[in-house]
Amino acid sequence: MPIVKWTSDYVLGIEEIDGHHRHLFDLLNKTYDMFVAGELKCDISNVLDELIDYATYHFAAEEMSMAKNCYPNYTQHCALHKKLSQRINEIQKDYISGRTELSLEILSFLKNWISDHTLVQDADYGNYIKQKG
Ligand SMILES: [Fe+2]
Numbered sequence: 557m558p559i560v561k562w563t564s565d566y567v568l569g570i571e572e573i574d575g576h577h578r579h580l581f582d583l584l585n586k587t588y589d590m591f592v593a594g595e596l597k598c599d600i601s602n603v604l605d606e607l608i609d610y611a612t613y614h615f616a617a618e619e620m621s622m623a624k625n626c627y628p629n630y631t632q633h634c635a636l637h638k639k640l641s642q643r644i645n646e647i648q649k650d651y652i653s654g655r656t657e658l659s660l661e662i663l664s665f666l667k668n669w670i671s672d673h674t675l676v677q678d679a680d681y682g683n684y685i686k687q688k689g
Contacts, residue, residue, distance in 0.1 A: 559588035568682030576614040583607040
């Protein structure tokens, strides 16, 4: 069972970014499935790495698109991306070092962040692009 289910509510109407979001959802679901199945820490950690790498790539692409289109909330949006990037890097570091175990709470945090951010802040960018025409 996925922790987050992709629905049309998440679609911004910007093909490249929508594709990225779908892939992020898939990676989060993969991490969650492996966690629930009790798979090996090194394997889960590899998928978490993939999620972090992909999120970094995606944030940069999204920010580039926003800058190119003179999106007025660009700075605030970048700050949100930066904050999450720092948090997921911390989660991964703590997990690898054994300081904290991966938990449903951490996975729920990631799920809520990705879901809310897509539905609110990214949707705002999607609307901006639609209005811009
Ligand atoms: Fe975003």
